[in-house]
Amino acid sequence: QVELVESGGGLVQAGGSLRLSCAASGRTLSRNAIGWFRQAPGKERDFVAVITWSGGYTYADSVKGRFTISKDNVKSTVYLQMNSLKPEDTAVYYCAAGLPGGLLASRRGYDYWGQGTTVTVSS
Numbered sequence: 001q002v003e004l005v006e007s008g009g010g011l012v013q014a015g016g017s018l019r020l021s022c023a024a025s026g027r028t029l030s031r032n033a034i035g036w037f038r039q040a041p042g043k044e045r046d047f048v049a050v051i052t053w054s055g056g057y058t059y060a061d062s063v064k065g066r067f068t069i070s071k072d073n074v075k076s077t078v079y080l081q082m083n084s085l086k087p088e089d090t091a092v093y094y095c096a097a098g099l100p101g102g103l104l105a106s107r108r109g110y111d112y113w114g115q116g117t118t119v120t121v122s123s
Helices: none
Strands: 001-007 008-011 019-028 033-038 045-052 057-058 067-072 077-082 091-098 110-112 117-122
Touching: 001 091, 001 110, 008 033, 019 117, 033 077, 045 067, 045 077, 045 091, 045 110, 057 067, 077 091
Parallel strands: 008 117
Antiparallel strands: 001 019, 019 077, 033 045, 033 091, 045 057, 067 077, 091 110, 091 117
16 A cells, blocks of 8 residues: 655746645555646646656656656655746646556556645636
8 A cells, every 4th residue: 555645736826836745655665656647627637747766757748847856765755846837737736656567657557646736827
């Protein structure tokens, strides 16, 4: 069992920044990565970024150069620093634990999910 708790969402103006946190507990060593996804109203849940426990990372094209994923192994926490936010970044952001050998840019590559944190970017 892996538990994930997101925090850090909120309301921000376009061009602003937010930092999301994903605190992991439980059998985290059984999972090789933590990913961030987002779901806007009426849309699919889309991949945003992923970081592996070895430090490798991947970003969706839509956030490259604006978002940075990082981790603190001591705190078992993964962060998503979001800069230059746009109204189209508005969504509920979820973190998820990756399955070993799973496709980490796809929802199918994850089995444990947090409850989500809402990000709203006003224009």
